[in-house]
Amino acid sequence: MSDQSSHNYLDTRARLETYFDKTASQTWAALTSDAPVSKIRATVRAGRDEMRAMLLDALPADLSGARVLDAGAGAxxxxxxxxxxxxxxxxxxISPSLLEVARKRMPAEFADKISFHAGDMLDPVHGRFDYAIAMDSVIHYRAPDMARMLGELAPRVWQKIAFTIAPQTPMLSAMHVAGKAFPRSDRSPAIIPISENRLRLELAKITERELRKIGRVHTGFYISQAMEVCA
Incomplete structure (x- = not known):
């Protein structure tokens, strides 16, 4: 990454770490459980469930022997x-507290299949993978930073990276602009709407891998688009 891009990435990552690990860890633990939530959060929960299924459908049904990165694993x-x-x-x-929730919820039969790591999803120490999934974990980054993140990860993923963006719809764009007018304090970091074409252009500067659209989910207050970078 360039110095400016690296600065933007690190600054955004620091805000996300504070938010997910401290400010809203209990909120996200509840959202990813069966606990009662508000009507608005219920639409987000339903949307995330639908998006998770969509991303999983982009991978083989049988992943035996495959090594997969869950980038932004949360709970x-x-x-x-x-x-x-x-x-x-x-x-x-990036949130140790959410990973601790995941460890506690993990079915016993998966103990030898899942390893949890707090830190940067791009860290090369994690090694190489057949597939990577990043669900709603890069939606807070600008298109150039997102492209550089994908470009940095791509050489270590043999098959494909399936991920989500916040599509540049009128509703999300208006929400993004309105959000800039208010202090963020303990609210969640801004979700940045991304143009699919802009991301494709930015990614083409970094890698020859193809960017494809998988599908879109719009459930109440949850709007997300599934994409994939293929070998």
Whole structure:
């Protein structure tokens, strides 16, 4: 990454770490459970469930022998689904507290299939993978930074990276602009709407790998688009 891009990436990552590990860890633990939530959060929960299924459908049903990166694993829902398909899962998240929730929720039969790591999803120490999934874990980054993140990860992923963006819809764009007018304090870091074409152009500067659209989920207050970078 360039110096400016690296600065933007590190600054955003620091805000995300504070938010998910301290400010809202209990909120996200509840959202990813069966606990009662508000009507708005219920639509987010339903949307995330639908998106998780969509991303999983982009991978083989049988992942036996495959090594998969769950980038932004959070409370572990995606990791558990991947392990159930036979994958060896490396679950990485910047929030140690959410990973602790995942460890406590992990079914005993997956203990030898999932390893949890607190830190940067891009850290090369995690090794190489057959597949990587990043569900809602890069949606806080600008298109150039997102492209550089994908470009940095791509050489270590043999098959594909499946991930989500916040699509540049009128609703999300208006929410993003309105959010800039208010102090963020303990609210969640801004979700940045991304143009699919802009991301494709930025990614083409870094790698020859192809960017494809998988599908879109719009459930109440949850709007997300699934994409994949293929070998």
């Amino acid at each position: 572990g829902q995606m990791s558990f689904e991947l392990a159930a398909r036979g994958a060896e899962v490396v679950a990485v998240d």
